Amino acid sequence: MASITEFVKRPGLGRLGRPVRVRANFFEVTALPDANIHHYDIDISPEVPPAMNRKIYKHFEALHSEKDLGKIKPVYDGRKNLYTxxxxxxxxxxxxxxxxxxDDGTPSGKRPARAFKVKIKLVNKINMEELHRFLEGKGSISPNILTGIMALDILIRHKPSMEHATFGRSFFTKQGSRPLNGGVEVWQGYYQSARPTPKKMMINVDLSATAFYEGGSLVQMVVKMLNKRSVDDLRRIHDRDRTKLEKSLKNLKVYVTHRGENASKRRLRITKLTNTPASNTKFEVNGQQIDVATYFFNTYNKRLQYPFLPCVVVRKETYLPMEICNVVEGQRYMRKLNERQTADMIKFTCQPPSARANKISQGLQILDYRQNEYMQQFGLKVSTEMAVVxxxxxxxxxxxxxPTSRDANFTPRDGSWNLRDKKVATGATLGSWACAVFGNERDYPMAAVQKFIRELVTTCQDTGMNIPNKNPPIQHCNPQGPIETSLRQVWVKAGNLAKSKPQLILCILPNTGVPLYAEIKRVSDTVIGVASQCIQGKHMFAAKKQYCANVCLKMNVKLGGMNSFIDPTQVPFITQRPTILMGADVTHPAPGAENTGRPSIAAVTASMDAKASRYAASIRVQTGRQEVISDLAEMVKELLKTFYQTCGRKPDRILFYRDGVSEGQFSIVLKDEVKAIKEACKSLDEKYKPTITFVIVQKRHHTRFFPMxxxxxxxxxxxxPGTVVESVITHPFEFDFYLQSHPGLQGTSRPTHYHVLLDENGFNSDSLQTLSYNLCYVFARCTRAVSLVPPVYYAHLVCARARFHASGENWSDPDTSEGAGGVASYAAVKAELLKVMYFM
Known part of the structure; x- marks a missing residue:
């Protein structure tokens, strides 16, 4: 019999650990449609966005439901698909x-009504029997099943999306919204998605939140956007503010308030602002030049309250005074939130598990599956109780x-521990280094810097590092630049004083701003090729022991040391035979016009020793938005060579954790990337064929667990920490599991989803789950278990760091930065740094 999946079947359930019961935010589908579902293609022309499509569709349904639709209630996805x-x-x-x-009530009478053509044609009948077979583990996935699941997805979303603002798989309600800073507010949303699980379908329901422009007075919004106290502060608008404002308001929909009911229905898009105030913005009426303020007085007998504000321009050249405009409610704010808005947003979304579970249950009332006439018609029933797993x-x-530590080996409790009475497993030696203080003597007195360095050196030595040179040269540098010149000077000073090649530059920064940090990292990683350790000024003045200990963990691995490792008997997979762990990630540029032309960055990190504690990195820049890593063969080859140089052996086994791949791309990533790994091995030696296990790691999902x-x-x-879930809400028969490996800090923790696509190493559930969990305890820069396996975590860090290596990037605040446009050129990290953990 042909295999039921191209990936790996679940090799039975694991047994290790203490059994507990948890609730998961999944709701069981208790009755599935039995009959075929009819799938129609719907084409609305001329083309308009989904929100408009829904409006047209609603109107169409009202007109035709009796005769042409025969009282059948179709469900619609807002684009091309209709199901009945x-x-x-x-x-x-x-x-x-x-x-x-x-009717937009323009002075000249009515705007012509808009006519659309709606064409509907039957494309398919979805056989639900096949979906049942798949859920039972008796048949493999097929396009028919995928369409069936999509139809269920659209069925549960149809009613809310007709009534609420909808984006992706979530819809949002203004109920319980909260203002963020700057004319923006956050709305509560509910995410829902139909998921196949063993023997049944489930609906995954979660909270989501997104930012919207505040509705109402445009003038009030402008005051908030520019962070002013009142409209009077806007009598003189600076050019910089004007540019910022025009960027923020472009494409915003408004309606006018000075011409009665009908006019206020008409939505107008702002294209730009005038350079002149309303009292001075002129246009021609019957051959006469007249300014906007006078025109409004003459036409509407309305004296402008704020004639000093610029006008907004809509359509081709229509000038509207700001004060007669209101912002249309429910427009999503698509730009990057600033620091303050982000902090407010986190406050809104960060809720302890019990509160989140309650809110999800309340969301079920809003979703109201019981009273949903569309679901009734299809015969779909959903339980209102969260799944117990x-x-x-x-x-x-x-x-x-x-071994000389008082607490040399121990078992952490509750996922965290500290460095008291402990020395790092292998302490690095720091002989040649220097300190660059980005600020002047007055703000950062020599005495304070020296005091901090003393505390840092003492802590590092207590923690097992060896620092023969306790008085590195200190130089004050101008944070405004040129940074490269400063760092080179500091580097030379360090080398001259210690008579040996500098190993580290300690940098003290005046702020948390990205531009200075990014430039320091670009220069130290790619120009000079020296490790750097940045410290915020405020931490330097406090000089706390705990802080110094955390910095020490990072410095030690940047210099090639090792902080800790797992008892070798507990990671037999790594210790019994030479084994390399790899983690891979691709990060794409943020969406948005200013990022066109920016590439994606791929990173692979790999363990370098039998203890799987030290890692090396490999980085490539590739064409934007492509998920498959195009140069993977070369990257793997580099890392296998480094492993061989470090250990003197080639690894027999490869365990490859791959981050950031969505379900739809499993097949292609598996095919292309395993092929690349095998090619890399072959190019080193025709006969070299290590066994490969390929695991997808996902953090971006909506599964949450609540202790009962x-x-x-x-x-x-x-x-x-250590909670593993592998049944009820997982795949009907493939080898996947959820692992919550970290202790919670705030809010509701997100488990990590592991999905095995290839396994030549014969893992069973227990062995892979235990290994993955144990690895989470040796992330080098903290003394707690982390939420994702270190190889992947490090690959993330490498990608994030590589973003700073572009020349011509503009790292200023999101409101003003234009991005450099064009493709920024990325400098390569110096080879000697790639072998140590420079990215920590």
């Missing part, structure tokens, strides 16, 4: 004319520090 429970009476296809009545809490591994009893929760109310 029974065939529509008109047969294979039909075309309709729909006219949207619209059997989970296990895996035991924590034993950690090892230097307080004794199974950690102190933040989240599930305990």
């Amino acid at each position: 429970a029974k065939p529509l009476p008109f047969g294979e296809s039909a075309a309709f004319d729909v006219t949207l009545p619209e 059997q989970a296990r809490v895996l035991p924590a591994p034993k950690l090892q520090y230097h 009893e307080s004794k199974d929760a950690d102190r933040t109310g989240n599930c305990q």
Whole structure:
């Protein structure tokens, strides 16, 4: 029999760990449609955005529901797809004319109504029997099943998306919204998605939140956007503010308030602002020049309150005074939030598990599956109780520090520990270094810098590093630049004083701003080729022991040391035979016009020793938005060579964790990337064929777990670190599991989803789950278990760092930065740094 999946089947359930029960935000589909679902293609022309499509469709349905639709209630995705429970009476296809009545009350009378053509044609009948077979594990996935699941997705979303603002798989309500700073507010949203699970379908329901422009007075919004107290502060608008404002308001929809009901229905898009105030913006009426303020007084007998504000321009050249404009509610704010808005947003979205679970249950009332006439018609029923899932809490591994530590090996409790009485496993030696202070003597006195360095050196030595040179040269540098010149000077000073090649530059920064940090990293990583350690000024003045200890962990690995490792008996997969762990990630430029031409960055990191604690990195820049790593063969080859140079052996086995791939791309990524890994091995030696396990790692999903009893929760109310879930809400038969490996800090923790696509190493559930969990304890820069396996975590960090290596990037605040346009050129990291963990 042909295999049921091209990936790996679940090799039975794991047994290790303490059994617990958790709730998951999944709701069981208790009745699925049995009959075929009819899939129609719907074409609305001329083309308009989904929100408009829905409006047209609503109008069409109201007109034709009796006769042409025979009282059948189709569900619509806002684009091209329509699904029905029974065939529509008109047969294979039909075309309709729909006219949207619209009156915009312009002085010249009515704006012509808009006419649309709606064509509907039957494309497919979805056989639901096949979906049942798949859920039972008796048949493999097929286009028919995927369409069936999509139809269910659209069925549960149809009603809310007709009634609320909808984006992606979430819809948003103004209920309980909160203002963010700057004319923006955050709305509560509900995400829902139909997911196949063992033997049944489930609906995954979660909270989401997104930023919207505040509705109402445009003038008030402008005051908030420019951070002013009142309109009076806008009598003189600076050029910089004007540019910022024009950027923020471009494409915003408004309606006018000075011409009665009908006019206020008409939505107008702002194209730009005038350079002149309303009292001085002139246009021609009957051959006469007249300014906007006078025109409004003459025409509407309305004296402008704020004639000093610029006008907004709509359509081709229509000038409107700001004060007669109101912002249309429910427009999503697409730009990057600034620091303050982000902080407010986090406050809004950050809720302990119990509160989140309650809000999800309230969301079910809004979704109201029971009373949904569309779902009734299809015969779809959904439980209102959250799924209860059997989970296990895996035991924590034993950690090892230097044998001379008082606490040399121990088992952490609750996912975190500290460095008291511990020395790092291998301490690096720091002989040649210097300190660059980005600020002047007055703000950063020599005495304070020296005091901090003393504290840092003492802590590093207590923690097992060796620092023969305790008085590095200190130089004050201008944070405004040129940074490269300053760092070169400091580097030379370090080398001259220690008579050896500098190993590290300690940098003290005046602020948390990105531009200075980015430039320091670009220069040290790609120009000079020296490790750098940045410190915020405020931390330098405080000089706390705990802070110094954390910095020490980062410095040690940047210099090639090793902080800790797992008891070798607890990671047999790594210790029994030479094994390399790899983690890969691709980050894409942020969406938005200013990022066209910016490339994607791919990074692979790989372990370098039998303890899987030290890693090397490889980086490539590739054409934008491409998910498959195009130069993977070369990257893997580089890393295998480094492994060989470090260990003197070629690895027998490769465990490859791959981040950031969505389900739709599993096949292509598996095919292309495993091929590349095999090619890399072959190019080193014709006969070299290590066994490969390829695992996808996902953090971007909406699965959340809630402990059912307080004794199974950690102190933040989240599930305990080590909680693993592999049934009820997972794939019907493939090898995937959720692992919550970290202790909660705030809000509701997000488990990591692991999905095995290829396994030549014969893992069973226990062995892969335990190994993945244990690895989360040796992330080098903190003393707590992290939420994702280190190889992938490091690959993330490498990608993030590489973004700073572009010349011509503009790292200023999101409101003003234009981005450099064009493709920025990325400098390569110096080879000697790639072998140590420079990215920490």
